[in-house]
Amino acid sequence: MHFWGRGRFFLIVVAAFFLFTACSGNATPATFVSSFTSISSATSTPRNSPGANFAAQPPATGIVQMYREIPEPAQPVKREVPLPSRSGHTETVNSKSADFAGTESEPGRDFASKSSEAVDCSEEKCVALTFDDGPAPTTTPKLLDILAREEVPATFFVLGSQVEKYPEIVKRAALESHEIGNHTWKHDRLTSLPSKAARKDLDKTNRMIEKASGTAPTLLRPPYGSTNKKVAKVAKQSGLAVILWDVDSRDWEHRDPKKTVKEANAAQDGSIILLHDIHDSTIGAVPNVIKALRKQGFSFVTVSDLVAGAKPGESHFRAHR
Ligand code: NI
Secondary structure, three states: HHHHHHHHHHHHHHHHHHHHHHHHHOOOOOOOOOOOOOOOOOOOOOOOOOOOHHHHHOOOOOOOOOOOOOOOOOOOEEOOOOOOOOOOOOEEEEEOOOOOOHOOOOOOOOHHHHHHHHHOOOEEEEEEEEEEEEHHHHOOOHHHHHHHOOOOOOEEEEEEEHHOOOOOHHHHHOOOOOOEOOOOOOOHHEEEOOOOHHHHHHHHHHHHHHHHHHOOOOEEEEEOOOHHHHHHHHHOOOOOOEEOOOOOHHHHHHHHHHHHHHHOOOOOOOOOEEOOOOOOOHHHHHHHHHHHHOOOOOOEEOOOHOOOOOOOOOOOOOOOO
């Protein structure tokens, strides 16, 4: 087969693959869903409605398709973080070390004096930094060091399977005033699971987080931001509010610290910013993300402090001001 013949054949195969994926809605590593169908406008208040009380927002419903968290296939893979199979979610880090005990972190440092409880978001501009898909043994401890140094509280949406492997990292994060939320056991798309399986997944992850941190989570970040009424109902049964985001750093996609800072800097008062603590490029960006947002006058709080009063089953993608 000469070059153009092979090229055409390849294009047909790719087109057929994308068509199949679009129809089936299954998670596959090669697809990238950029459609951002925001929460049904019939059930949510406009973002900038003045004086809107966030806690009084009705639960958002409708299917929310956010950006897939799939890495660029072209990215060099030096080491794979042991994320679960079938998740369509292979992530890489650039370190050979897989041993938390071998890192230079100092677990248990407390900075409660500067915890988000001390910040009054009715008086100050607030944002919440959220980090998904960890804990990762090489990157998360480095991030915790930075957050401790900067005295910035964050929210970690962790995978139960990763917590099982690295409970000490989660324990440390909780001790250092960070919030720990549920990101499912192994990054399954909850909208694709039967309710019973979804419930089992969330409860198992809740138990693992409680075992590691001492506190059961109250927040769920559904993988891929993929949620609907069924997921909200299951989340309610598991005691979890559904937390999405309004600012996507797209750190998993471009792996560029400068772009991560630029995207995160688009935050407004009440924003929830999506980041991933499994990429070295994100960890490298965090000091400048903090610096840039501080320059804009923002204070940092956990998600629960930002959307105080979020009830199980409710969906929130930011706090309205
Ligand atoms: Ni994720």
